[in-house]
Structure formats: C-alpha cells, structure tokens
Amino acid sequence: MATDVHRPVSRFAVHVEGLTRSFDGRAVIDALDLDVRPGEFVALLGRSGCGKSTLLRVLAGLDREIEGTVLVPRRKAVAFQAPRLMPWKRVWRNVLLGLPGKPERAVAEQALDEVGLGHRSQAWPKTLSGGEAQRASLARALVREPDLLLLDEPFGALDALTRIKAQRLVGEVWQRRGCAVLLVTHDVEEAVLLADRVLVMDGGVIAHEQTVDLDRPRDIADPRFAELRASLLERLGVDTAAESPGIESPVAESPAVKASAA
C-alpha cells in the first residue's frame, strides 16, 4: 500500500515549556518541560496518578486549562485504552468520525487495510474483538495523517498475545509513517521494545529519561534489553529480584516509586 511520510518542518513534534496543570489547587503537572523530535518514538512511564494521561490530554488539545507553553503540530491524533467506537455506526464510519469535509469511504478503508482490518469495514463495533476494536481506533487516528500520534495505554486491556501483535503493528505503522509517537504505558518492557527514548514522570515533571539505543527489531532476550529494562524498573522503584519474568511490572502499585524518582 502506498503511504506518505509526513514530517513537520519544525525542529520539534512536541515542545513544552513550564507546563502546569492543577486540579482543585493541586499541581498534577508542575512546570514540566518536554521536547519530542519529529519522527521520534517516546514512551512515558510513571506510577498511577502521576499525570501521564493529563499530559496527553493537554498535548491532544483536549484540556486547555493550563499555564506554560505547549507547541504541537496541527495534525495530531489520539487513541485511548478504550477504543471509544460509536456502536450505532459501522466501523468505516467510525474511522471517519470527526474528519472535516466529506471524506470518502475509501479513505477509511485504506486506513483499515493498514491495520489489517479492511475485511471488517462494514461490521458493527459490537461484533469486533478487543484487539480488532483497538485496531479500528488506531485506524481512526491514522486517517488524520498525524505528525504526532498520542497513544494512551492502547494495549492495556488486551490479552498477552493480542497485545504483542498490537505492539508490533504500532511499531510497523510508526516506521512506515515516520510520525512522532508519544506512548503512555505501564509496561516497561513495551516501552523498551518500541521507544527511541523512555521518560519517567514523577512529581509533576519528567524525572528521568533513558535513550534506547538498540537496533530494531528488538530482541527481549538481548542482555542489553534486559539491562535497560532492569535500570528503568529500578528507577521506578520496582524490586526486580522479586519479579517473575514476563509479568507486567507493577509500576502502578509500587509505593517506592515516588521516593526513588524524587
């Protein structure tokens, strides 16, 4: 399938300076700075409630009650953990939802083909599996031809096998499209598998960043992969010695996270 590569002309796909977002007088994001380069894949980790989704919503333009500077490309798209498909619209109509003008069905079908869902274009959302619904949600993001793709735990609700396939798909789409991606995840392994750079959010700021300089496709059996994973887990305050291999790291539950990143 023919694909276009859209790269913003600016030096940044995201430029955030001194961003603050408060709820009821409490700053969840507190003078945060962040840059993402065009075409870069960045993963964002952090304990539950540290403000990852809030940051993503701000970048998506869904929350404007902020202080500070936020620069993002005009073409951006977001996909959430819940696919948020309208049950009364067929899949292809869901993909086109909210697009300006009167885009043709072929536009939706091209995006659905890209995520391997062309054959379900006519289906009703309730007949899709969890993985298929998530792919439809990704197609809805891709149809906007984003320079910046914002993903809020898109694989969180999927079973292990479907999750691996979905991760692979996102990696392929990113390489083909050349857009910048900011992926919020709880899964350290997923972050190291996909990202050029992993950020850890804590205390309302980016408390730590780790470049992932491993060749792609990445091999989780590579000792350097394990090293990076272990160092991020340590940073997040997770006791790696007590952890079973392959089990999602309990970042969300770790009481030590805050102390370790402070």
Ligand SMILES: Nc1ncnc2c1ncn2[C@@H]1O[C@H](COP(=O)(O)OP(=O)(O)OP(=O)(O)O)[C@@H](O)[C@H]1O
């Ligand atoms: N609309 C809102 N009104 C009040 N408080 C909010 C609102 N949205 C978020 N918060 C609070 O801001 C904090 C950060 O929430 P956010 O959803 O960004 O965290 P998160 O890091 O994405 O968490 P998780 O990993 O559990 O999804 C939480 O304490 C949350 O209760």
